[in-house]
Every structure is written in C-alpha cells, then in structure tokens.
Amino acid sequence: MLAIYKREVRSYFQSMVGCVFVAFLIAFTGIYFMAYNLTAGYPYFSYTLSGTLIVFIVGIPLITMRSFSEERKNKTDQLLLTAPVSLWKVVLGKYLAMVTITAVPCVIYLNSECDLLCVPINH
Numbered sequence: 001m002l003a004i005y006k007r008e009v010r011s012y013f014q015s016m017v018g019c020v021f022v023a024f025l026i027a028f029t030g031i032y033f034m035a036y037n038l039t040a041g042y043p044y045f046s047y048t049l050s051g052t053l054i055v056f057i058v059g060i061p062l063i064t065m066r067s068f069s070e071e072r073k074n075k076t077d078q079l080l081l082t083a084p085v086s087l088w089k090v091v092l093g094k095y096l097a098m099v100t101i102t103a104v105p106c107v108i109y110l111n112s113e114c115d116l117l118c119v120p121i122n123h
Helices: 002-014 017-039 046-051 053-073 077-082 087-117
Strands: none
Touching (some): 002 017, 002 053, 017 046, 017 053, 053 087
C-alpha cells in the first residue's frame, strides 16, 4: 500500500498534473477570497472555502479518473490486480494519494489564515 501511495504521489508531481491542480486551486481561491472578503467585506474565510467547493467537486473526480486511466494506458492495472496486495490496499493507497494531492492547497490555506489571524496587535 505504501509503495502504491508513493508511486501515485510521485507520478502526480512529476507529470505536472498535481502542481497545476494545486496552483489552479490556490489561484481560484485567491480570486474568490478577493471577491468575497476584500471587495464585499465579508469577515469570514469560510465563505471563500465554501465557494471553492465546486472546484473540489469537479477536480477530485478528474484527478481520480486520471489515475485509473493512466493505469489502463500503461497496462499496469493488470500488474496491480495480480500483485500479492489485496484490492482494498490498492484502493486505499490510491485514495490516500488523492487526499495528499488535495491536502496540499488546504495546508496552504490554513497557513495563510493562521498568518492573518496571528498578527500581534500593538496597543
């Protein structure tokens, strides 16, 4: 399972799909943040995150379908299915790789929000 996870994460970031997905998600969230929070004056970052949910709804199935289509294109799906690893470990390894790809922008969001909230106030 760990080998499948490492291979999936490595393949996403070596083929630029993961980097482009992360960059698009961060750029879309930045534009949404500017529109909601800076222009309209809403004080909560949760409005921005709920607005970017549509990108997650569309993006996650796209990168997941890419994972399975790459397996089929490279003819490595037969190797995975006949490997001495159970099917649930294969699925779990691929799922955790997708969660990692999706968690990278979320960590960046949380880091930027923490930077905004942790600004010391000088009296």
